[in-house]
Amino acid sequence: MQRLSRDQIAARVARDIPEGAYVNLGIGLPTLVGAHLPPGREIFLHSENGLLGMGPPPAPGDEDEDLINAGKQPVTLLAGGSYFHHADSFAMMRGGHLDICVLGAFQVSVRGDLANWHTGAPDAIPAVGGAMDLAIGAKRVFVMMEHQTRDGASKIVERCTYPLTSLACVSRIYTDLAVLDVTPDGLAVRDIVDGLSFAELERLTGLTLTDATQARADGLPPITQRV
Numbered sequence: 196m197q198r199l200s201r202d203q204i205a206a207r208v209a210r211d212i213p214e215g216a217y218v219n220l221g222i223g224l225p226t227l228v229g230a231h232l233p234p235g236r237e238i239f240l241h242s243e244n245g246l247l248g249m250g251p252p253p254a255p256g257d258e259d260e261d262l263i264n265a266g267k268q269p270v271t272l273l274a275g276g277s278y279f280h281h282a283d284s285f286a287m288m289r290g291g292h293l294d295i296c297v298l299g300a301f302q303v304s305v306r307g308d309l310a311n312w313h314t315g316a317p318d319a320i321p322a323v324g325g326a327m328d329l330a331i332g333a334k335r336v337f338v339m340m341e342h343q344t345r346d347g348a349s350k351i352v353e354r355c356t357y358p359l360t361s362l363a364c365v366s367r368i369y370t371d372l373a374v375l376d377v378t379p380d381g382l383a384v385r386d387i388v389d390g391l392s393f394a395e396l397e398r399l400t401g402l403t404l405t406d407a408t409q410a411r412a413d414g415l416p417p418i419t420q421r422v
Contacts, residue, residue, distance in 0.1 A: 196390035198371040204339050206231040207386070208297055208369050211337070212238055216294040219243065219329055222266035224339050225297040229270070241293060243325040245284045248276025265324065288325060288332045296333035298326060300340045300365075302355045305402060307365035307377040309338065310357035323360070330361035342370035342399065349401045351375070351382070372396060376407070383407035 199207070205227035212218055212232065219241045220228050230251050232238055240249035242264045249264065250271035258269035287293065300311040309330055312323035330336055340350055351368060367385075368375045373396055374386040383405045387396055393406050 196388060196395075198342075199388060200371075202227055202231070204369050204371055207374065208337055208339050209233065211367070212236075212295060214238070217241060217247075217292065219288065219293050219296040219333065220264070221296065221298040221326065221329065222264075222324065223299040225299060226264060226266055226268060228297055228339075241284070241287065242270070243281075243284050243288065243329070245279045245281050246270070246272065246276065247279070247287075248273045250276070285325065285328055288328045291332055291334065293329070293333040295335045295337060296329040297337045297339060298329065300338045300350065301357050302350050302352050303338050303340075303365050303368055303377075304352055304355050305377070305382055307336075307363045308355050309336065309360045309365050310355040311338075311360050313358045315357055321358075326360050330364040335366040336364045337367050337369065338365050339369040342372040349399060351400050351402065353402060372399065375404070378405075381405060 201224060205224070209228050209231035210233070214236050217239045220226050229240055229249060239247060241247050242249055244265045246264070250273040253259070253269050253271050262270055262272060264270045298309070298311055300309055301314055302310040312326055313319055313321040342351070343349055365377050367377065372388055372391060373384055376383045376385055381404070382402065384393065384396065385407055387393065387408060397404050
C-alpha cells in the first residue's frame with residue numbers, strides 16, 4: 196500500500212471541483228488544491244481575507260507581498276479577479292454564495308460533524324478563523340486530511356472528542372487512504388488507494404463503512420442555483 200502524498204490528496208480534491216464553482220480553500224493543506232485545478236476548467240477561488248479569482252501560486256521570484264491568501268501565502272490574481280473588504284468576504288461566506296469550501300480537520304464524525312480549530316490540549320493555540328462561517332455557509336464542505344494521527348488513531352470517528360466547528364456539515368472526506376462520502380446511512384467509500392483492501396480500510400478507520408467504489412465518481416448532486 197502506498198499512501199497518497201499531500202499533493203496527491205490535493206490533486207484528488209481538485210478533480211472533483213466542477214466547472215463554474217465558487218470555492219474557498221482553507222488554510223493549511225487545502226491551499227495546495229489551487230495548484231492542481233484542471234487546466235481549462237473555470238473555477239473561481241475565494242479567500243476569506245478578501246479575494247475572488249485567485250490563480251495558481253506565483254513562480255519563485257514573482258511573489259507580491261501585498262497579494263496573499265488567508266494563510267499569508269503569496270498567490271496570483273486572474274484576469275477579472277477582485278479585492279474587497281474583509282466584511283464583504285464574510286458576507287459571501289455566510290450568505291450561501293460559495294459552492295464548496297475545502298477545509299482541513301482534526302476529526303470528522305460519521306454524521307459529518309467537523310472539529311478543526313482546537314484539540315483541547317492545554318498548550319494548543321485555538322485558531323478558528325473563518326472555519327465556522329465557511330462550514331455553515333458553503334453548499335458543500337470537503338475535508339482533506341491524513342487518515343490517521345501520528346499515533347495511528349483514526350481521525351474519522353463515531354463522535355468528535357475535540358471542540359466542534361460545526362454539526363453535520365461535511366459532504367466528502369479526502370484522506371491519504373481513501374475518499375469517503377458522508378451519507379444518511381453512514382460513510383460510503385468512493386476510492387481506495389492501490390494495495391489497500393476495503394476490509395483493511397475499515398480496520399484502520401475503526402468504523403463500519405459502505406463500499407461504494409463502483410458508484411459514479413462524482414457521487415454528489417449538481418450545484419444548485421446560487422443566490
